[in-house]
Amino acid sequence: MKVLKDDDVQSRPGLQDWRVLAGRLHGSFRTRSMTRGIELVRRIGEVAEELNHHPDVDLRYYRVHVTLTTHAVHGLTERDVTLAGRISEAAAAMDVEAEPSRPRSVEIAIDALDIPAVMPFWEAVLGYRPRPTPTAEGEPAHEAGSVDLEDPDARAPGVWFQQMDAPRPGRGRIHVDVHVPHDEAETRVRAALAAGGHLVTDVYAPSWWVLADPEGNEACVCTWQGRDD
Known part of the structure; x- marks a missing residue:
């Protein structure tokens, strides 16, 4: 298939x-x-x-x-x-x-130095399960929108782990990914900026924009676009 x-x-x-x-x-x-x-x-x-x-x-x-x-x-x-x-x-x-502009999908990303050591804690505390290993020919091991841990009932946000190269004590290590319709993303970004947030980077747009609240807590507004490469 x-x-x-x-x-x-x-x-x-x-x-x-x-x-x-x-x-x-x-x-x-x-x-x-x-x-x-x-x-x-x-x-x-x-x-x-x-x-x-x-x-x-x-x-x-x-x-x-x-x-x-x-x-x-x-x-x-x-x-x-x-x-x-x-x-x-x-x-x-x-x-x-x-209402095609209404759907959204939220993920939680956790930065970690030792992902195999960290992941079991989150699996246990959330009652989640590991996402099955990809089985389709040509499916990437960690594609955009995939997660490492998922809610068995498919109701709560998924969690994925991002590899850190070195400790970052001055920066948050958890951020939220909000997937929105591709034709809704820039509206969502403008609304977040108008609400007091600031743009960390748009170098990855339209795949994702990195935003932060006034205290530096980060969120990414994500779409499917620009990810084939």
């Missing part, structure tokens, strides 16, 4: 309701009521059973969030593209509004 590149998926016709974030396909649909949300989830379930490909669905009072990935290969495939299109059709048939 071939893993698709993020730009290939995001540029597909019929996926205007969806955004690639951290190697997954996300859709958000504004149902405006719990009853309509339940009905949309029911229709999504029917399509998923028909295609034998199952999404993660988060039902809230006012909207439904859907996340797609092919777990067998830890990436996006044609199965996700097909299911996304069918879900959009189901939402449109109910006159449910898609």
Whole structure:
């Protein structure tokens, strides 16, 4: 099963309701009521059973969030593209509004000198599990949006570990990665700067911008763009 590149998926016709974030396909649909949300989830379930490909669905009072990935290969495939299109059709048939700028995906990054020594602590304290080793041919060992530890229920943010070359006592060693739709990123960066933050660097943009709050705590605003190399 071939893993698709993020730009290939995001540029597909019929996926205007969806955004690639951290190697997954996300859709958000504004149902405006719990009853309509339940009905949309029911229709999504029917399509998923028909295609034998199952999404993660988060039902809230006012909207439904859907996340797609092919777990067998830890990436996006044609199965996700097909299911996304069918879900959009189901939402449109109910006159449910898609909100493509709304999805987000958050990761926590921990800088460490000795990652094998540090990781078991976080695995235990969070109740997380190691992310499975990539199995798809050509899948990178640590791609953008992958994590080292993940929530077994796929609800809480993933954690990944960044190798440090030397101690940095004057700088924080934990930062937050916020993956947003590629066409929402600069708006999010401007909002953070207007709220008192400052730009640490944009040398990696549009893959990510490094920002910091007034006390120097860092966050990266990330997209799928510019990562193929």
